[in-house]
Amino acid sequence: MNPTRGGWVILLTIVLAMLLAVVHLPADAPVWLGWLRPSWLVLVVFYWVMALPQRFGMISAWITGLLVDALYADPLGVNGFCLAALTYVTWSFYERFRMYSVAQQGVVVFLLVLGTEIVRMCAQWLSRDGTLSFWVFVPAVASTVAWPLVATVLRRVRLQFSVE
């Protein structure tokens, strides 16, 4: 069997996650809604590393992160670092994470997103006059809430296109 099947599916889901990450709300939506956006990319990368650790490695995560830097106008390297670190953590424990229930995975997602958001905030704070605030918890919570949905959808996609 071809060991590199369905690579385009992984790529497509990542592009979709980027799309979801930049879609903006209608102009009259309140500002705080912007904070409720889950970190789609973290969720998608986390899923693929957990499900197919041999397919999605740290280099791919890092390159994805670089593109995200350009997308978010973050200092170059921040998201690369975050996603690579996330991949490393997931890679080390993927067998355990797979055994977890969706709720337990949600807790893991919460911690991972919180970590990446804190790193991002610190980098922004260093590079310009960004502020440190407790708002970073909100994307983490939103991501946890979105996780069951993302996991289900990606699982269906993985089985449907038999990505291996």
Add this chain to the structure above:
Amino acid sequence: MALAIVSSLLLTIDVNSRLLQPMRSVLATIVSPIYIIAESPYQVSREARATLSTRESLTAENAKLEQRNLELSTVAQQFVALREENTRLRQLLGSRRRLGAEVLVAELIGVVPSPNTYQVEIDKGAEDGVFIGQAVIDAEGLFGQVVEVARFSSRVMLVIDAAHAVPVQVNRNDFRSIAAGTGRTDRLELEYVPVTADIRVGDLLVTSGLGGHFPRGYPVGEVTAVVVDPTMTYAQVTAKPSAALDRSRHVLLVYYAKTEPPKQDEPAPAEPAAEDPK
């Protein structure tokens, strides 16, 4: 581990210098289609609304625009006369006539989705001659400046971004200051205003052209509050941005710094003025 080192290296270089700008624009060119796709539903709905709009609404809009046109042309007539007068007076003073600024219309194609940064993506890039630091205005006033240029798109930092500051002067008395963004949508702050400065609520702030980035004389904001605390060194002056930062769909890129650097403009009037009483 190696990736962590590379990341922190990149981060340090990027934060402290402009060396990585080429790399940044390559990456930005790769991801700019994502912004375009993300914007497309709004684009489609706008197109649909334009196509499906009724005859009445078009007539009403037409009437409104005609009225507006009339008002503006009245102002423009005065403007022509004033410009002539200004040119004559400047010639009397011996200073060079100011060049009019060239503009290029650009359309917003996306908003950078981070609640802490105020940047937008526009549909003109290096191919159209956009350059970093270029001033961007909209119909109402100064919008921001270009911070990143990709091939077919570029990114504009709004005047309200906490990392943005622009040299301004009060239109009434030419008092100079710096208007810094606060990271809040309706607020600019004037920095280093002495408590004795003559500045009042309602004063119009315009770009002063000092510093060379921004052309002179575009409205930046209107002073909304002046708090003078005698125990402080500086007065706290806040202003409301003139530009329709959250509503403008089209912005203008100003080609000015390349045509006439304002630095040369400043000393010019001073010298001839000194010679004048002969």
